[in-house]
Structure formats: structure tokens, C-alpha cells
Amino acid sequence: MHDVNYNHEHELKKHDFLGCCQDCQHSLEIIKPHIMAFAERIGRYDEEALKALGPDDLYRLFLLLDDLAHMDAGPHLAGLILDEPDIRSVLPAIRAYYNTFFSIHEVHLAEKLIESPAPWETLKSFPLYPRYEVLVKNQIELTRIDSGSRLVFIGCGPVPSSLILLNHLAGVRCVGLDVSEDAVNWSRKVVRCLGLEKEIEIVRGDETLLREFDWDMVLVAAMADPKARIFNNLRLIMQERGKTDTLVFFRTYTGMRAILHEPVTEEEIEGFRIVRTFYPTGRVNNTIVAAKLDE
Template identity: 45%
Template structure:
């Protein structure tokens, strides 16, 4: 019932928004109403109750929010929506739900993968798999990754799809880091089940672990926190080791309803050298940084 209602709501949203000019007041009211209705639905949940939802119901919740995030609105309208007082009050809860979706849905998928005799088929059946393929393609392009490079991925989670696809499709090695012991255990099992141990290693730890491993490029996951501390540590490591490529994933436009974007203060001491905006249903903007010569913002 939950899934059927979610589909009906998304169709209603599409009809309501269709034909509306990018910055019209009607569009603002349509989107605001949908966001606040979503907030009313998810605020009764906490992480524990979300973890008990069936995978299909959890994904239906995600799709409700995802449809809003991918509406084609102008920058002005997106800014007005995200700065609305009522919406701003709801954003913490909404973004917590989005984060919890990945925590739990990836665990469900990892279990399916580990129980499958055809793990690659199980992975490709993941509804978001095409998005990951497109995102990784953007990642390789943005960081100019090539054979011989090693990517350090901060916040790899229980199913390190970035590392898995880099190794499988592009032959690029990576080290996934995560501070959650359960996520690390599951991630290692997935890598082993996919026979990628020669290209992907998983390490328990946060950004402080960067100093003890070899890497050419570091990638900060969109949901990795706290961002300011992470980039401060990366800056410290680069001062000791010399220049390295630094990348992060963030959210822009209406997609910023999904999760708090990286703020300028988070990346103090770096300068932006490249940015690739998402296209289609991809969520993340990819940004490449370099350390400023004096290590400070100016």
C-alpha cells in the first residue's frame, strides 16, 4: 500500500509542477507543500523505526524525496524554497531520513549480494545502480583518475560501490575508510565475495587514517561528517606529503534538500579547481580542490 501511494503522490507532483515556469509562485507552493507533507510523514520515525521498514518501503520513502530533489527549477526558485522558514525547520529531519536511507538500504543490498551466487547480478539489480555508474564516470573524469592511481574513499559505508566499480570497470585501486566497525566488516565481506581483494582494501578509521596509508587521490563522501574536521585533517596530511588530488561530493540546487551542502568554511585553505554538476538522476555535484600555497583561505 505504501508503494502504491508513493507512486500516486509522485504522479500528482509531476502533474502539478508540469507547465509551471521555473521561477513561478505556483511552483514554489507545489514544492513547499510536497516537502512539508514528506516531513509530516517521516518526523514520526527515528533511526530505529526506519531500520525496521521493509527495503521496498524504505525505498519508497526515498523516492518521494528524490522526486522533489530532481525537479527542474531555476537557481532563484531553489534558493527561495530552501530558505523558506518552515522548510528550513524541517530540513534537519528530512536530511536525517535521507542519510538513514543509505545506512539501511545499503545494508539490505549488501546482504542480498552476500547471499547471492551471482553477486554482480545482485548489485546491478540495485535500483540506483545506473546512477552510481554515471557518478563514477564523472568521478574518473573530474579527478583524471587512471591506472596506477589509488583512491582513498572517506565514508565508504557497508557497500563501497565507488571502490567496487572503480576496481571492476576501470581497474583503479582504492582504499575505503569508515569509522563504523559493522560497516567495515560488511564491506570487507562484499569485496571478498566480488573477488576484488587485489584492487580494493577496507580500513577501519576516520580521516586521521589517511596518514597511515598510501593514496594519490582522496574522495570525501557526500554523507561523511564532520566536513570541517575532515578537510582540516586532509590539509594537515597534504602539508606533510605534498600535493595530492582532493575531491568531494556535495549537493546543489534543489538537490540540496537531500543533505546539507559542503560550505565554504568547511574547505578553508583550499581552492576549487573543477566542478562537475550532476545530470539526469545523479544526485551529487563533484568538486576537485587543491591546497592553497599558504594553506589558508584568502
């Protein structure tokens, strides 16, 4: 098993960036070795090696990437960094790691919640819980969701944290969709252990199941793919059902956070127009976008 302890040779320090806003090329030269070092580090792990790590070691490895994603870089510098040829060449491996980390880490969390005598307390002690809470509060502010609204979430994953918090904070009734049988099984168990099975329904399937549910709004997970197919089906279903004025929300990655996952493109949401964007602050990863069908 490989050591996941932080290598201080590659540690980013705040003083490295003093005055760097006037010299983006210099900033790129500072940041590039850290990104390349992380890519080299995660290249030592295949999926089985990541699964073999304990939850704490897995999380510490994730924090190295998380620090890179939350560097204080403006849009121009972030674009310059992520478009640098060597960095661009390792982005697929970094983004694949990020997806794998969450699929493994959420299963660890699901196991802890199901085994816990106090699952709500266990959920709130989860290190990423404060981020999910801020993200969902941003979603509530963006949408001004009414209690009793019904939301369908495409790509809910093994722990449907967003649905849990939308119900807990705003009384939203939810349906979570996921194409993975394992994710659906875990998600149902998590919802049950939290006592929310009457408020949150978990269903296996993709966005085409929206034809079968009653819903007021749709949320597309940041990791739900392929986006082009999802939005094309959403457009067709909304037209069929006369929901042409209904809001669709999706999560994406902007700025340096795009190191984590490919951002949603204009081509992928063809047929929709963006009506509002809520950019993240602090350690929240996702930008929230509200969209409607083109008139």
C-alpha cells in the first residue's frame, strides 16, 4: 500500500501567491508542479488500491486535490492553468480519481450511517457535511423552494445528501434517480435509517423516468453523465408534459474547481437558457445553475 501522507516538498503556501495576481504566468509556474505531483501520486492507485485504503487515508488523499481546487485564483488564471498542455493532459486522470473517490467514500459513509445507533449525528459529523449544507442552502435561496414542492434529483448516488438536506431544511418531497443498482440499494438503506422513507423515494433508472412521476422541479447532479443525453431527454419530456416554464437546476464546476470534473458546456444544455447562476464560496465545490427551456 502506498503512503498517502502529505509531501511537504509540494505544499502550497499562501506567501507563494503574494502579488501574483499581476503575473499569471508566474502563478502558473508555481501551481503547475503541485498539480503534476498530485497526478503522479494518484497514478499509483487503481480502483482496487483506492478501495483498499481506509476511510481516513482515502480522505487525506482527497484533501490534497481539494486544496488545489480551492486555490484563490480568478477565472483568467484558472483558465490559464487548466489549459496548460501538460496539465490538460493529466486532467482526465485527476477527474477520474475524483469520481472514484466519491463513489468509494460515499459507500463508507453509507455503511457508517446504517450501522450507527444515531445516524443523524453520524451524518452531521461527516467532514464534508458542512459543505453539503451550504450547497443546499444556496439551492434553496436560488429556487425559493416552497415546503411541499416535489423535486427529482438525477444521479442521487449511495448517500443522497442533497435530498436529505432539502427535505430537512425546506420540507421538499424528493425522488432520487440513479442508474447504479448498488447506489440505489445503499441510498434506500440510508433514507430508511434516517426515517425519511415517506419523504424521499429512491428509484433505479435514468432521466426518462421523469415521464412517470409528478414533479415541480428537476436537479441534475454534477456527476450525472452524459449531460447532452440527459438535457435532450429533459427537453423532450418537458415539452411532452407541458412543463415548458419549469426550472431545471444543474450543478457544474467553475474556476479552479473545474480541475475536479469537466464543466457543463453550452452544447450539452442545447435547448435551455440559463436564468441564474449561483457561484460557490468557501469550500463548496459546485456552481448551481437555474435554466429554462428556450422560448
